[in-house]
Amino acid sequence: MAANADSFASAYDEHVWDVYGFVAYRVRTREEAEDLTQLVFERALRAWGEFDPQRASAKTWLLTISRNALIDHYRRDHSAQQHPIEGEVGEAALGWVEPDERRLGPSPELAGALATLGQREREIIALRFGGDLSGAEIAEITGLTLANVQQILSRSLRALRAELEGASEIRAERSR
Secondary structure, three states, X not given: OHHHHHHXXXXXXXXXXXXXXXXXXXXXXXXXXXXHHHXXXXXXXXXXXXXXXXXXXXXXXXXXXXXXXXXXXXHHOHHHHOOOOOHHHOOOOOXXXXXXXXXXXXXXXXXXXXXXXOHHHHXXXXXXXXXXXXXXXHHHHHOOOHHHHHHHHHHHHHHHHHHHHHHHHHHHHHXX
């Protein structure tokens, strides 16, 4: 049992910031990100005996739990209309811009650009840049092929660049 607890503690130390980064990329406040990160590790600890390193890395396993915790969180949360994880609860995710020093996630400009993308694209970007996962790890979590993940990332990043450059040009014209 001690070795099992030690291996969990090691996984926690190694991946807590990956989990927090992914969660923080998808929620509005530090408190919400901290609570969800804690929930993820509580779930992981309860299920640690079922973790099989032959099937997935600890990071991938923990981020899968994180993804499911976010889905559960927004299904239970009636304010999910502002921050959906699954498409069926709306498409306004990451579209907030109100100033709040406790707000996490992308800058208001990036949040606005991300809001123009579809749910799947936003989730894959959050897994890549918030969770710091590789394309192969994202494919494993989402059930998509690696080629599909790479294509979605490439197209999404091009769309974000175009959106951000367009917004920058509009701001420049307004300031003239």
